[in-house]
């Protein structure tokens with residue numbers, strides 16, 4: 001197994017890299033080399049035996065497989081430019097990106113890396129931070145077969161419970177991720193609406209949450225908990241589980257592709273507008289489920305609930 005590198009230690013990346021490091025340690029393989037913009041976030045990973053490397057180009061030079069898990073397309077593009085801009089050879093290296101990015105970003109990464117003799121595997125994920133911590137994410141993997149087959153054992157039962165193989169065209173796994181997020185964001189809107197309805201009618205959020213979890217499954221139940229525990233608007237010194245700007249990015253990717261294909265996504269459009277209104281009101285430190293805050297305001301309630309932060 002070649003040396004593995006990891007860039008990106010946010011809400012998802014730190015949990016995923018920690019599981020990968022535990023796996024390589026259990027196999028007595030060489031420890032992960034990690035990097036992040038804020039290197040201090042890597043302390044728990046270092047405690048597990050991983051090796052810090054602040055310079056991404058140096059990390060790439062030492063690794064055969066490089067995972068990235070970053071916020072958006074431009075961060076990914078800038079990392080790949082750094083790797084390709086350095087004079088080192090990228091021949092036979094495998095870049096595995098787990099972030100949610102637009103299929104066009106994937107398309108250009110594939111062709112640029114191919115021209116350097118390297119492979120690009122798109123491996124976006126489904127599931128939030130608690131599922132990443134448990135190593136139970138669902139991955140949508142796409143890329144050259146020899147590269148995906150090399151990478152799958154590092155994912156299955158390590159970081160993920162299921163790997164959906166989207167074939168050799170890496171843009172397809174990115175497309176599946178964007179399509180999946182249409183469901184995610186609409187579900188957050190639906191759960192938020194139901195909980196505001198339950199509160200205003202006097203039904204109460206407790207029985208509503210019990211029903212949502214029981215009748216509509218653990219994912220919907222988890223979204224309800226983000227509202228009732230106040231996690232939709234966490235303390236300002238914390239990092240939201242799934243930052244509102246990340247979900248807005250995902251919704252915009254879906255909407256731009258839908259527009260090109262003449263598809264209407266009215267539910268997603270509404271949820272995006274509610275997320276943007278929430279961000280205008282409460283700033284960046286909000287979870288994507290903060291749609292709920294906007295719905296509360298529209299119903300004449302405070303944006304904040306009794307468990308969320310208050311300003």
Ligand SMILES: NC(=O)c1ccc[n+]([C@@H]2O[C@H](COP(=O)([O-])OP(=O)(O)OC[C@H]3O[C@@H](n4cnc5c(N)ncnc54)[C@H](OP(=O)(O)O)[C@@H]3O)[C@@H](O)[C@H]2O)c1
Nearest residue numbers: 008009010011012013037038070071099100128241242246
């Ligand atoms: N959170 C979820 O529930 C979830 C679920 C599925 C997929 N996703 C997708 O997974 C990706 C990561 O999500 P996340 O929740 O882990 O995000 P996050 O907590 O915001 O972390 C983002 C990561 O990108 C880095 N980053 C941000 N801007 C940067 C810049 N300008 N230069 C260099 N590095 C930068 C951050 O570094 P710092 O640590 O220095 O800030 C951090 O490592 C996103 O594409 C998201 O859409 C998220």
